[in-house]
Amino acid sequence: MARIVYLVELGPDSGKSAVALGLAELLSRKVPGIGVFRPVNPASDDVLLELLRSRYSIRDERLFGVSQAEASQMLAEGRAEELVGQIVERFRPLAHQHDAVVAIGTDIDDDLAFNVRLANEFGAVVVAVVNGSGADEAALDSMARQAYHALTDLDATVAAVVLNRTPEAVAAPKLPVPCFVIPHVPTVAAPTVAEVAAHLGASVVTAGADPHTALGRDVLDYVVGAAQVPALLTHLTPDCLLITPGDRNDLLVAAGAAHASGLVPLAGIVLTLGITPDPAALALFERLNPGLAVLTVPTASYDTIESSTRMQHRLSPANPRKVEAALGAFESNVDTAALADVLELTASARVTPLMFEYDLIDRARADKRRLVLPEGTEERIIRAADILIRRGVADLTLLGDPAVIRARARDLSVDLGAAELVDPATSPLRERFASVYRDLRAHKGVTLDLAYDVVGDVSYFGTLMVQLGHADGMVSGATHTTAATIRPAFEIIKTVPGLSVASSVFFMLLPDRVLVYGDCAVNPDPDAEQLADIALSSADTAARFGVTPRVAMLSYSTGTSGAGADVTKVAQATAIVRSRRPDLPVEGPIQYDAAIDPAVAATKLPGSAVAGQATVFVFPDLNTGNNTYKAVQRSAGAVAVGPVMQGLRKPVNDLSRGATVKDIVNTVAITAIQAQGS
Template identity: 70%
Template sequence: MGRSVYIASFGEGGGKSTVALGLAELLSRQVGRIGAFRPLVTVPGQDPILDLLRRRYAISLPAADLHGATYAEATAMVAAGRREELISQIVERYRAVERQVPAMVVIGSDLEDNDDPRQLGFNARLATEFGSVAVAVVDGQTDDPASAMSAAYHSLTDLGATVLTVIANRAPDGLVPPALPVPAYVIPEIPTVSAPTVGEVATALGATVLTGDAGALDRDVLDLVVGGAHVPAFLDHLTDGCLVITPGDRADLLVAASSAHASGLVAVAGLMLTLGERPDERVMRLIDRLDSGLAVLSVDSDSYHTVAAASRIEGRPSATSPRKVEAALGAFESHVDTATLADRLQVARSSRVTPLMFEYDLIDRARSARRRLVLPEGTEERILRAAEILLRRGVADLTLLGAEDEIARRVREIGVDISGATVVDPATSAWRDDFAVTYAGLRSHKGVTLDLAHDVVADPNYFGTLMVLAGQADGMVSGATHTTAATIRPAFEVIKTVPGVSVASSVFFMLLADRVLVYGDCAVNPDPDAAQLADIALSSADTAAAFGIEPRVAMLSYSTGTSGAGADVDKVAQATALVRERRPDLPVEGPIQYDAAIDAEVAAAKLPGSLVAGRATVFIFPDLNTGNNTYKAVQRSAGAVAVGPVMQGLRRPVNDLSRGATVKDIVNTVAITAIQAAAR
């Protein structure tokens, strides 16, 4: 239908942010760059939805260019009889943005008073002028959302707009969309999306943060509980996700709420102290020693007015709330048929795989081939935060290893929701005895007895690897707190390599500004011989192809062609010959220097006519020293994102994380592992 999507919201609070995110995510899988635009904004450059889209989708266009007019300007022009001039101005500014990107997301104005420019006809007119297809977003909390969906569709089409789909957001359970000529979808209320965080409440009320880090302020406020009763009755009214609001001199309630949270009785969101009263320092020290991880806030207003003001605050996905963003995307992708919308949009897919496209494609492909993965480091905060994202996005079914009470304590402390994951304690699991028998049988030639095996398999990495071998999991990701050796040694002992591959190896996906490259081996093999280097090249080419990157393999050396000689050059030449012999269909060049492999002008001078020189996508380094240093140099100097290391050549996928891995790194690696598992 088109390459521009216009979101027309019917009623304020309908959830445009969630729909805008979902559509932007969908378009980002198809094209390298997207643009965003709002016909009307309150303050130029300060629109929260535009800010979110700009940051998440790396929209480099100036924020001040992404709107048509301010509400004040538009109202004045309409009042002066200059409506058509207003339309022309908005369309002109839209076209200036559209010319610079292959796809656009337009967030229309809220429909309010028919006497101002924020009326239905205004949005329908602009959608038509822009050449956009319209997405009607209905507030699911209206009295009759199904009828509102039908009315939205017919209202837009009656005004000449082309409707792509109708979506009811924040809808009640059980709502069935009406039968319409276009797809209609229902997204339910997701508390993590619509509930404000403790930090958002603090900002809205002008509260002073007495204690609490960023994680404490990111907790969702699902309920408000006013503390006024004695402790026993007060404890009965505490609920998961509640913000406790009480005068600051009620030390008994502060200690009781903090203790209830720290003990696991209830997961409190935070503590709000009213009347400007500060607790006694001895009380604050006691709360601090409880190590509850809760934020303590202070406001000058009384409890009544604080509750009244807090109850009016709504949350929304924003650039500063990644948990809400992932929750919103998870809700959209779980309830909207994105494949159908992509087909109806008919946006031509880019032939070049950009970093954004690569990352979003990982999530999409993993979701479509959902697999069971085990994460041995179940008590690590980054793993738990990544697990929440992965579960919300439906990337994989997860098993976390660790003591259940310890994982539950960490979950309470950092305020995440991993209720969809399975928790297994290797020390007490019923699988431990069977795994010990299996491991003793595999390692008996190394003198491993059953008693020794029983101790070894209690190690989370060995336990997780044996889960993969036994089919209890399809793959494993570890290494956030363990060394590379501790992560992959069990895989070498238990999983072993694919038949016909002499060595397991690794690659990094290097996400540069305008392309994705594959570097191997940068993490496992110190000094591979020619045969092993050929195996690494073939495995790396297969990995590249599996992730949508056309493999053109450069076998790197300090010499290009026959310009140099020596044992190191000869090794690369022999490996190149082996690759050509085993895969005559695979474009490969070697020995070749890095500049000749990546730069077309250098390639034309050094290897004219080569199918790989100047166009390489897979770079095979002659040894670990060269590969590890090069990937880190490119990562730091060129600002590239390095995704990996991704293990290859094993019979089942086991991947290692850097101990400095971010939550995003973990999410990407789990998605990669799920895709590898599906391929097997």
């Protein structure tokens, strides 16, 4: 039977959606498949359900019991028992199809008893969410106790109480069950400029060269512009939305200049009264290139700000940055291990791709390391850094001109305040790094002057940071070639003693399992000794990341069915692996179909401990490996995470130049975990 967690909101505007997201994230790390359910669906376009459906690959067609209108009508007609029966009937199939389900309680008529009744009918434990905004520590303690007793008095099985949106981090009240305090995070609760525009029915006058970014800025405050320019400049606040009459061209230009110059970052500008700005003033504003959206509305300034301040942001798939911020707040303030214990959640022996990816984040956060990202001015790196900081995955050092990085981050509405920014060109470390590099490469004729020039390169500077302990690992390659990333590591960090080669693996995230492919990125044509080293490194990497290693040494022949130099190389490599690691299940030479398909294995290699159930696939050469991983990635819809370097004394990993933000986050998490064991 599925583990059911029922989320109950006590008081309006508690931020229940963010807590539901956090619970779903926790459950998805423990079990292969989760479900979500709303007993009463508040809207036909429920963005929370769509967010959870898309993020956790939930395929159920119906995620709710009844609509709000149906529930209200049945209650008005005195058919409460029929309503409960109908909801439970629609919930039961969902519970049988999943290992765990998050049920998001209804706020219909603020009926706590109705929610508890449903939770008990579902066989669920209850997590209470209380709006703690504006309350001091004493008030929060009282609110937590009242929530707990209100639920237990109705015979609810309370698993935990969450005080959400509190003014600041305070000690959690002592209750018979775990109690967690999540402080208010402005970026989670704040609407975006696009959401304000939709709420007001505004038209977009201009949104610069990047409308997605301009309209995606968070609105943390509202400022009405009515005074002269000097007064306005003293009243602008960070990330505010300026609301001013459309004929105030002076304020439009002044606000654009204040943002573009870095004086104060704005969210956007709303022009009221239906007046569009003078074309000359608008042209000047656009020449400033502030990257701000300018909206126009027909209403007056007072009515516009009154309407704006009544709206609330809703978490949705359209804004992944806010989703990550909400998860960061949840994970930073909720002891997820303790919550998993009280929910009686144990990790499944089966590891799905989603569980694998989330486990990376968990393991990296458990023992934080500092990683250096040499491509600090690249947009994808900045966006990934924002997520990594919010989720507490690693401490980060970004290389590049700090002024350029900050300006780019401001343009992207990203906060990198917790990151260290270092410019190799001006860093006081450069002279020391040059001396170290000169000593390492003196046998190649490298002089101190040449070394000084070389270490000004971000890849070399970052690699030396790792070598000399200023960082625990490095991730690069979003804009640099593989050679530019890996060559400094080979020159400076070098391979682990006893290994003939450094190599790489890809984690192949298939719909129902995680496989390890090596080497698909580094060694063109390894000999038998090198192939054995690749196999041993790949097995160790698999084990480190929770994949039980069963190694298939791939060839075009299985067992003794074929002959030739390539088959002989694989056979020799297999023998070396067995001699060095008698405990490691390894089979070779073996064809791919015999390695992965139990039916084929029963025919070609009956009785093998690896055939038909291999998890680590070692390819005989780079040509075979690279083509195979790409074929599986494209034809089977697999997610390829990597290449992950192995065999270096300290972790350095290379990104594809087409890497997405998600790829970068995963690679940084992997590198952090490698650093934990180095």
